[in-house]
Amino acid sequence: MNARQAILDKLQQSSLKRIGDGDVIPDRPGFQVMQRERKSNAQLSQQFENMMAKVKGEVIRVPQEELESRLNAIIEAKAIKTLLLSPESPYKASFSGLLDEVRIYDKAIESWKEALFNDIDAAITSTLGGIAETGTLVLWPSVSEPRLMSLVPPIHIAILYESQMQPTFWHFMHHHNWSEGMPTNALLISGPSKTADIEQTLAYGVHGPKELVIVLVEE
Amino acid sequence: MSTTTGSFQQRSDVAIQDKKLRANFLSAMDGLMEKRDLAFDDKTQLEALRILGAQVRQNALVKLPELLVELETKLTQRGVQVHWAQTPDEAVDIIQSITLKEKAQKIIKGKSMVSEEIHLNDKMEQVGVTCLESDLGEYIVQLAKETPSHIVMPAIHKNTAEIADLLHEKTGIERKEDALYMTEQARQQLRKNFMEADIGLSGVNFAVAETGTLCLVENEGNGRLTTTVPKTHIAIMGIEKVVEKLEDTAPLLSLLTRSATGQPITTYFNMISGPRKENELDGPETVHLVLLDHGRTQMYQDDELLDTLRCIRCAACMNHCPVYTRIGGHAYGFTYPGPIGKILMPHLEGLDDTQSLPTASSLCGACAEVCPVKIPIPDLLVRLREEANHPNPQDSYIKGAGIKRHGMEPVLWSMWRWWHQRGTRYHIMTSMLTKLHFLQPSKLAPWTNKRTLPKMAKKSFHQQMKARTDRLKKGALR
Numbered sequence A: 001m002n003a004r005q006a007i008l009d010k011l012q013q014s015s016l017k018r019i020g021d022g023d024v025i026p027d028r029p030g031f032q033v034m035q036r037e038r039k040s041n042a043q044l045s046q047q048f049e050n051m052m053a054k055v056k057g058e059v060i061r062v063p064q065e066e067l068e069s070r071l072n073a074i075i076e077a078k079a080i081k082t083l084l085l086s087p088e089s090p091y092k093a094s095f096s097g098l099l100d101e102v103r104i105y106d107k108a109i110e111s112w113k114e115a116l117f118n119d120i121d122a123a124i125t126s127t128l129g130g131i132a133e134t135g136t137l138v139l140w141p142s143v144s145e146p147r148l149m150s151l152v153p154p155i156h157i158a159i160l161y162e163s164q165m166q167p168t169f170w171h172f173m174h175h176h177n178w179s180e181g182m183p184t185n186a187l188l189i190s191g192p193s194k195t196a197d198i199e200q201t202l203a204y205g206v207h208g209p210k211e212l213v214i215v216l217v218e219e
Numbered sequence B: 001m002s003t004t005t006g007s008f009q010q011r012s013d014v015a016i017q018d019k020k021l022r023a024n025f026l027s028a029m030d031g032l033m034e035k036r037d038l039a040f041d042d043k044t045q046l047e048a049l050r051i052l053g054a055q056v057r058q059n060a061l062v063k064l065p066e067l068l069v070e071l072e073t074k075l076t077q078r079g080v081q082v083h084w085a086q087t088p089d090e091a092v093d094i095i096q097s098i099t100l101k102e103k104a105q106k107i108i109k110g111k112s113m114v115s116e117e118i119h120l121n122d123k124m125e126q127v128g129v130t131c132l133e134s135d136l137g138e139y140i141v142q143l144a145k146e147t148p149s150h151i152v153m154p155a156i157h158k159n160t161a162e163i164a165d166l167l168h169e170k171t172g173i174e175r176k177e178d179a180l181y182m183t184e185q186a187r188q189q190l191r192k193n194f195m196e197a198d199i200g201l202s203g204v205n206f207a208v209a210e211t212g213t214l215c216l217v218e219n220e221g222n223g224r225l226t227t228t229v230p231k232t233h234i235a236i237m238g239i240e241k242v243v244e245k246l247e248d249t250a251p252l253l254s255l256l257t258r259s260a261t262g263q264p265i266t267t268y269f270n271m272i273s274g275p276r277k278e279n280e281l282d283g284p285e286t287v288h289l290v291l292l293d294h295g296r297t298q299m300y301q302d303d304e305l306l307d308t309l310r311c312i313r314c315a316a317c318m319n320h321c322p323v324y325t326r327i328g329g330h331a332y333g334f335t336y337p338g339p340i341g342k343i344l345m346p347h348l349e350g351l352d353d354t355q356s357l358p359t360a361s362s363l364c365g366a367c368a369e370v371c372p373v374k375i376p377i378p379d380l381l382v383r384l385r386e387e388a389n390h391p392n393p394q395d396s397y398i399k400g401a402g403i404k405r406h407g408m409e410p411v412l413w414s415m416w417r418w419w420h421q422r423g424t425r426y427h428i429m430t431s432m433l434t435k436l437h438f439l440q441p442s443k444l445a446p447w448t449n450k451r452t453l454p455k456m457a458k459k460s461f462h463q464q465m466k467a468r469t470d471r472l473k474k475g476a477l478r
C-alpha cells in the first residue's frame, strides 16, 4: 500500500467520538471576534502609520498630484543611484536625470541574478492596499511586478493609496474575495526585514530590504 | 532518536548547574513573556480569539482526511507536486530523489522544525548534498554543530559573546559583540548562497485546502528568498497543518505572532499557491510539498490525544514553563522541547524512548493558560503518564505504552489501595508509622539530594483532629 493510502486509511478509520472539549462545533466556527468598529479611511490610515512607525516603516504622506515630484525627492534624499522599476511604471522617464541607471524588470531572473543582487539600490512597487491594525502592506506580485522587486534591493519604496485601507487581514481578504482564487504568490509586508536571533537584540535589514518607504497617497 | 547522550535526568542535572545557560534562558524567557503580555492588552478579546483559534484548528482536524485530499487536489491543479510520507525515512527518500533528479548540490533552507524532526541535514550530507540554514538563528546553531534549543528562537541558549566567538572562529569575521554588525556579516555571507542554491527548502505554517495555498510566517526575508530564488522549492509539513478556509489563517496568524514574540504581525506573511507561471519572471519553476505523518495518525485515533494536533508551534508554552526556563531546550534531548515536546515526542518516537518526558512537569498549568489554541497540556501529560503505566499495553493506541509498569510498583500500589479501603486497617497502619517515626531514614536518594526530608509527625492527623475535637467538646477552646 502506498503512503498516501495508508495515511488516509488511518485517519478515516479513527474512532473519534466527540469534538473538542465535549461541545460540538457547528459546521464552521463563528468569526464575530474578528469584527471591528467602523472607521473612516483617515482613521485607518492614521492607525496604519502608527503601527508602521513601530517597526521602522517610513510613511510619507503625499497628495496625488505631487506623487511624482515627491518620489523624486525621496530618490534624491536616499542617494539612490540605481533604481528598479516595473515595465509598466509611469515614472520611467521622469527619474532619469537623478539616477545613474533605471533598470526595468522585464526579463527572467536567471539572466540577471547577479546584477539584481549586487547593483540595485532600490525598487518601486505598487501595492494592493494596506491593513490598519497591524501596519501591513498587501502585495500581489505579478508578471509586471515580479516577487523579488520587494525583496532583494536594499530599499523598497511602496506606493499605497489611502482609499485601499482595510481594518484587518480578515477584512482585506473578504473585501477582495481572495477565496475565489489566489495568485502564485501573495504577500503581507510589515516593515523592513528584521531579526532578533542574537540574544533578542532587534536588528533591521537581515535578508530582505533594510529600509521600507511607504508613499501614502491621499486622494 | 535522542539528540544528546545520557538520560533526561542526567542531562537536566548538568543543565541546571550551568549558571551561564540558566542566565541566558531566564532573561530570554522573561523578555518573551513580557512581550506576549503587552501584545494581548485586551484580555477579553484574547480569550475570544483563543476560542476561535481552537475551533478553527479543531474544525480542520475533524475534517482532516477530506481536507488533505482537497489540498492535494488544489495544489496539483496549480502545478505543485504533492508527496506523502509515513516515516522520516520516507520523507528523506522523497527529498533525496528530487535532489538526484535535479542534480542538485546545494540546498538553502528556511526555518523548518519538521526538517529537524527528520534530521534532514545529516541525511542529505550522507549523499553529498549540502544543506545550508539561512534563518540567522538556525545558521548560528548549524555553525556550532548543534540543534535548536527553542522552536521559534533556535539560538536562544547562546548570548551575544558566545555568538561573537562562534562567528569569528567559523567564518573569520572580526570578533565584535555587536548584534547589528554580526547580522550584517551574516547577510553578506548568505546572499551568495541564495543565488547559488539549486533547491530552496522550507516549512509551512498553515496550508489552506480551499485555495491550495502554503503560508509561511517570518521576519528575516530568508523564507521568501528560499522559496523564490532557487529553481526548485520543496516545502515540508506535518499532515496536521492544514486548515479549511483561507479566512482561518487570519485568527491563527494573529494568535501565532503575538503568542510567540509579542509582535502584532511578523514582517512577512508569504502565501504561495504554485510555481512560476508561463510568463512570470521569477519564482521557482517546480514546487514540491511533502506531507509527513510520523506519529500524527496515532494521535488522531483518540479524542483526547487529538488536541495535541491543534498546536501552531508558537512556543508560548515553553516560554512560560518553569522547567524549560531552568534546564533549557537541549536537556530534553528531542527535536521539540518544553511542554509541547513532552506531549508530542512520545507519539513521534514512542513512549519507550521518551518515558521521562511526561514526568518532567510540575503540572503547574502555565502552558495551558497561555496556549493560543487552548491545548490542555497538563491533562495530556497525566494521560501520557497513565499510558506509560498501562496495565494492558495492547489496548493502548500509543507505541511504548506500559513501558514504566514493572517490578514492585504495581504491587505496592495495590497494597496501598487495600490499606486505604478499610478504616481500621488504615488507622492501625498510620498509628504504627507514627510510633515508629524514629526509624525513618534520614536520606532517601535521589529525593533528598536536593531537598530536606519532611519529618513524620509524632501524632497522625487523625489523632490530632480527634484530640482537638475532644478539647472543643470540653469547652477548652471556647
Ligand code: SF4
Binding pocket: B310, B311, B312, B313, B314, B315, B316, B317, B318, B339, B340, B367, B370, B371, B372, B373, B374, B375
Ligand atoms: S502547545 Fe500551544 S503554546 Fe505550545 S507551541 Fe503549541 S500552540 Fe503554542
